[in-house]
Amino acid sequence: MTEELIIAGFGGQGVLSMGKILAYSGIMQDQEVSWMPSYGPEMRGGTANVTVIVSDERVSSPVLNEFDSAIILNQQSMDKFEEQVKPGGVLLYDPNGIINPPTRKDINIYTIEGSKLSREMGNTKTFNMIVFGAYLKIKPVVKLENVVLGLKKSLNERYHHLIPLNEDAIKMGQENVVSILEL
Amino acid sequence: MAEVKLMKGNEAFAEAAIRVGADAYFGYPITPQSEVIEYLMTAQPHLTTGMVVLQAESEVAAINMVYGAAGAGKKVLTSSSSPGISLKLEGISYMAGAELPAVILNVVRGGPGLGTIQPSQADYFQAVKGGGHGDYKMLVLAPSSVQEMADFVEDAFDAAFKYRNPVMILSDGVIGQMMEKVIFKEQKDRWTEKELIEINGSWATTGKTPDRERNVITSLDLDSHKMELHNHKLQAKYKQMEEEEVRYEEFMCDDADYIMVAYGSSARIAQKTLNKARAKGIKVGLLRPITLFPYPTKVIHKYTERGVKGFLSVEMSAGQMVEDVRLAVNGKAKVEHFGRNGGIIPSPTEVLDALENQIIK
Structure with missing residues (x-):
């Protein structure tokens, strides 16, 4: 199994930390991982993206131009990465702020109302974990118990009391993912 | 079994520098390698191993601090990215001439000039063919994973002291910024003053004792015949590297x-x-x-x-x-x-x- 994923959105949405939690979760189940962030001018312009690879084998290139899955959280990233999803791959996005939805017919497309649901949960910081939950529902590359272990590893201990909230957010995402196009 | 960590290449380099028992790091921040000094400052190794971590006023100052510490026989590192390495080249040439061991990390970014902060490998000539002036070579190690960013610190120090020569770790923005699994070796002790004198006392400025001549650290000799012989000695070292160190x-x-x-x-x-x-x-x-x-x-x-x-x-x-x-x-x-x-x-x-x-x- 090899999963090549791009997560792309605005800085502050938790894009990089979502990737880090996935990478840590992969380590918890003894897989090979890589996490490669954008750190260049696009980051300074407000957008952020990270390429995460989780694999049973040694990871070759940490930098890719085609992906098994894409999690898209703003229009700029949709414009850039929709075409980089491999045919038959997965595109998951939050419709909030997306003016031009994806048009491809050769990929599986899903939505998750992450922004709306995080407001309903009363804590907008749960946004990235809701989206992550939706992704895990579509692509269960890591087990939930390993995600919890991954959270423990990637979060500072003083935030460990928030882990149950993160678990709730993941479940919220798993329950609310909407299928737009399934091949 | 040692714990598996998820870390950036730059952070792995910094942690490995502490664990190898380095005496000092002198540097100046520049993207995409600022995590090295950030990590070291946060880790505060002066409280544990006694390692000195100092942000110098410039890259030029940092490399000359490295020159000084290396001259005293200490295990010392610096790191920078391309434009900063250009500034360090005078010091690197002096260290090659004065036969001083040190480890220098270059997390290469695009150039020329200030260029860009994104990854590049355009400093190959600079690292491999000299960079600074004079007929000198550095042993150059090129990591391609976060694990190697950690492992090569010890390898680089081994070679630096074996040959009394600066060793460069030539990385780039991808390897510095990406996170991967990494496993570290056990913490090593820094050399005690006694050990340092035993190992490096024949050449380092460890304090003159009545039983020996002064140790002089210099790259200068106005006698050209002596300087030619010195050059032959340096070339013989580089030849030995070619025979023994290819990886x-x-x-x-x-x-x-x-x-x-x-x-x-x-x-x-x-x-x-x-x-x-x-x-x-x-x-x-x-x-x-x-x-x-x-x-x-x-x-x-x-x-x-x-x-x-x-x-x-x-x-x-x-x-x-x-x-x-x-x-x-x-x-x-x-x-x-x-x-x-x-x-x-x-x-x-x-x-x-x-x-x-x-x-x-």
Whole structure:
């Protein structure tokens, strides 16, 4: 199994930390991982993206131009990465702020109302974990118990009391993912 | 078993520097390697191992602090990225001349000039062919994973003290910024003053005792005959490095008709290209030089004797390492370069296209 994923959105949405939690979760189940962030001018312009690879084998290139899955959280990233999803791959996005939805017919497309649901949960910081939950529902590359272990590893201990909230957010995402196009 | 950590390459380098028992780090922040000094400042090793971590007022100051500490026989490191390394070159040449051991990390970004903060490999010539003035060489190690960013710190110190010569770890923005699994070795103690004198007392400025002559650290000798002899001594060291220190890794080279040559992050990209090419039935291999000086010239030459038809050098530059591949191949097969410049990272499919169009066609 090899999963090549791009997560792309605005800085502050938790894009990089979502990737880090996935990478840590992969380590918890003894897989090979890589996490490669954008750190260049696009980051300074407000957008952020990270390429995460989780694999049973040694990871070759940490930098890719085609992906098994894409999690898209703003229009700029949709414009850039929709075409980089491999045919038959997965595109998951939050419709909030997306003016031009994806048009491809050769990929599986899903939505998750992450922004709306995080407001309903009363804590907008749960946004990235809701989206992550939706992704895990579509692509269960890591087990939930390993995600919890991954959270423990990637979060500072003083935030460990928030882990149950993160678990709730993941479940919220798993329950609310909407299928737009399934091949 | 040692704990598996998820870390950036820059952070792994910094943690390894503490664990290897280094005495000091002097540096100045610059993207994409600022995590090195950030990590060291946060870790505060002066409270545990006693390692000194200092942000100097400039790169020039930092390399001269390294010169001073190395002259006293200490294990000392510095790190920077391309424009900062240019500033350090005078000091590096002086250290090569004065035969001082030190470890220097370059997390290369696009140039020339201030260039860009994105990854590049355009400092190959600077690292391998000199950079600073005079006939000197550095042993150059090129990590292609976060684990190697950690492991090469100890390897670099071993070579630096074996040869009394600066050693460069030539990395790039991809390897510095990416996170991967890394396992560290156990914490080593720093040398005690007594151990340091035992190991380096024959040359380092450890304090003169009545039973020996002064140890003098200098790169200057106005007597040209003496300076020529000194140059011969340096060249003999570089020759010994060529005989004893060549390191490389081969992927599917045994039956290959074509070979890609790539180091650092380009080698990772080329691995992906290799998988794609093999799936199409193209018999291609990958040679990853781990030491860039000394270069695996003999290995490449052997491929030509075996009848390899073509070589593609893949680097994030306009074509620098390709010159060393050409020298090794010596006209016996086709050699081409593929690369991107200015901070653009080539994709595995682009490299495959280059292989098919520039080499195989």
